[in-house]
Amino acid sequence: MTIASILVAVDLEPSARERLRLAGHLADAFGSGLIGVAADEPPYGVPPVGPTLGSTYALAAASEMVMNDLTRAHAVFEAEIGRDRRRAWRSNLGPSLPFLIAQAAAADLVVVGRREAPALFAIDPGDLAMQLGGPVLVVPPGIDHLDAKRVLVGWKNTREARRAVRDAIPFLERASQVVVASVDDGFGPADPRDLVALLQAHGIATRAVTPDATGTTVAGALTDAAAEYGADLVVAGAYGHSRLREWAFGGVTRDLMAGSPVCCLMSH
Numbered sequence: 001m002t003i004a005s006i007l008v009a010v011d012l013e014p015s016a017r018e019r020l021r022l023a024g025h026l027a028d029a030f031g032s033g034l035i036g037v038a039a040d041e042p043p044y045g046v047p048p049v050g051p052t053l054g055s056t057y058a059l060a061a062a063s064e065m066v067m068n069d070l071t072r073a074h075a076v077f078e079a080e081i082g083r084d085r086r087r088a089w090r091s092n093l094g095p096s097l098p099f100l101i102a103q104a105a106a107a108d109l110v111v112v113g114r115r116e117a118p119a120l121f122a123i124d125p126g127d128l129a130m131q132l133g134g135p136v137l138v139v140p141p142g143i144d145h146l147d148a149k150r151v152l153v154g155w156k157n158t159r160e161a162r163r164a165v166r167d168a169i170p171f172l173e174r175a176s177q178v179v180v181a182s183v184d185d186g187f188g189p190a191d192p193r194d195l196v197a198l199l200q201a202h203g204i205a206t207r208a209v210t211p212d213a214t215g216t217t218v219a220g221a222l223t224d225a226a227a228e229y230g231a232d233l234v235v236a237g238a239y240g241h242s243r244l245r246e247w248a249f250g251g252v253t254r255d256l257m258a259g260s261p262v263c264c265l266m267s268h
Contacts, residue, residue: 001169005033007107009100010073011121015113018144020080022263023111025145027086030170035107036077038121039092039099042066066093073121096121101131108170111137114257125257129238129268135167136238138257138264146263151175152231154222154252155182156190160237164267165195168235171265172199178206179229183213183221185252219255226262238266 008023010016020036027034042062070091081087092099100123104110110132112125125138139146148171155161165172172178180196182189192208199206209229213221226234238253256264 001173003030003032003108003170005035005107006030006109006111007035007037007100007104008111009096009113009121009123010036010038010077011113011123012069012073012076013113013122015139015141016073016076017080018142019111019113019139020077021144022139022146024081026109026111029174032108033086033088034081035088035090035103036074036081037090037100037103038070038073038077039094039096040066040069040121041094041096063093069121096123097127097131100128104132104134107134109135109137111139114138114140125266126239126254129253129266132268135164135265135267138260138266140261140263143263146232148174148233148263149176150229150231151178151233151235152222152226152229153178153180153195154218154234154236154256155180155192155195156185156237156240157194158237158240160240160268162237164235164237164265165199167267168265169202171233171235172204173202176205177229178204179225179231180206180208181211181222181225182208183211183218185213185218217255218252219259222252222256223260223262226260232262234260234262234264236264236266238268 006023006027074089077089090103112123112128115122115124129136180192182192189210196206196208211221211225
């Protein structure tokens with residue numbers, strides 16, 4: 001398996017340049033096409049009742065400001081990626097998430113940044129993972145390269161985790177070692193033997209570990225294990241519990257997206 005096309009979300013935060021370089025390196029490694037995407041809508045707010053003096057001008061000015069920002073985002077994309085026939089740019093004056101999801105029909109993988117704070121064009125990776133129907137690669141700030149020679153798989157035998165592993169096969173097949181980590185989340189660690197056997201049948205060098213989550217969270221145990229085994233990519237299912245429950249009480253997906261020091265490939 002391979003990745004034929006990668007889509008990368010572009011915004012005007014400093015970390016966007018790092019994310020673009022990472023996406024460009026991945027596209028070179030896989031021989032993939034690369035699509036840069038940005039969209040935003042003017043802050044129209046709630047219009048007053050009836051016509052007001054200058055309202056038409058204000059709407060036009062707000063739209064022009066967003067179009068200028070989209071032009072700046074395109075310039076950032078071209079500065080970091082360059083121009084060739086396998087590179088493309090798509091932008092839109094409208095809500096960013098629906099536009100990105102619609103464009104993702106053209107890609108095998110979507111690369112997005114961690115949402116540190118409200119920012120122009122920024123995509124919430126949690127919203128994206130819930131709605132995309134495919135793999136989302138969440139890139140923390142400060143990372144502009146992903147070798148994925150060692151990959152850590154956070155394993156529970158759930159639909160989301162099984163989907164994430166299958167979506168990650170192009171990375172796993174290129175890795176020198178894959179570590180399947182089953183963390184005891186209070187219900188006992190998941191049995192990794194079937195997954196290990198499956199990956200080995202694919203010719204993927206795989207081992208199983210059971211990280212200790214004492215004194216930390218499941219996400220913390222996974223990121224600690226990634227550091228211990230030298231992994232720069234964590235693969236995990238997204239939102240095995242309801243997203244409302246994760247928002248209210250915390251959870252693995254939210255914690256990984258918010259705090260993992262390495263890239264995370266997640267699928268719902």
